[in-house]
Amino acid sequence: MADKYQWFKVKVLGVEQQTPLIKRFTLAREDGQALPAFTGGSHVIVQMQEADGRQHSNAYSLLSDPADTRHYQIAVRLEDPSKGGSAFMHRQVEVGTVLTLSSPNNLFAIDPSAARHVLIAGGIGITPFLAQLPELRASGADYQLHYAFRSPEHGAFHPELMAGPHAERTRLYIDSQGQTLDIHALIAGLDDAAHLYVCGPRPLIDAVIDTARQLGVADSRVHWEQFAATTPANSGAFSVTLARSGRELWVEEGMSILQAIESAKAATVECLCREGVCGTCETQILQGEAEHLDQYLSDEEKAAQKTLMICVSRARGASLVLDL
Incomplete structure (x- = not known):
């Protein structure tokens, strides 16, 4: 799966502090060529190299206009605690820094x-x-944006949105000003021709998905994206057998299959994103069923139970046998 990506060096042209926790980075190819074409909703994987040799790979949405491939823009929120990537981007990346970037992939089109x-x-x-x-504006589509954030200083890009061509189609909901997004009322007011797209914290995504189902909105009309995978509340420990070596590993609650394999040095597996979006750690299931937590596989592929992403997905039962 790893060869599905192309990789190239990019230089950081700009770094802007958007909120106390979010920075915007403008990137261009180091060789001066145009960047690969992309569509709205695409993400790239950024590889970062620490001075001590440690490497981080994080997936970030592209936020620049797809019509302009002279540069890309991404935004990075400083996480607490950081797994390494967001801290690196915030504390070590500056204008002139060179990073390794993947070609774009779109799971949220x-x-x-x-x-x-x-x-x-x-x-x-x-x-x-x-x-x-x-993209929507250029195609003449009917669209509206509902953007919720906790306070004005934490609403990244909202001044640009309200001063730009999408202002009339944008509504802001600012918690500190008592403005609350009524998800039920919003979805209840939709007709059968409308599709929903949601991205943000997991509780928001779950609320939109659950409300849409309660109101009879077909799953095919609800689209969502979240890079940070979450472990289901009822997820316990389970065993994984690596069929090629015969080794059996115990995957504790809160640990991924990938982490268990790496901890035991039981196999070499490539994984770029560790968030279930890049597809590089896709592994064949020989026995058992997976609780799929990735965003890479389609619903049909998940139902088929042929493969899983070992960086985020878990066993549905007590054990799995994998082709590793």
């Missing part, structure tokens, strides 16, 4: 069959929509 597009963003979840908005 606009559905061309929809007559209307309702975009719902929470916090840093605004980023993929910033690239989708110019």
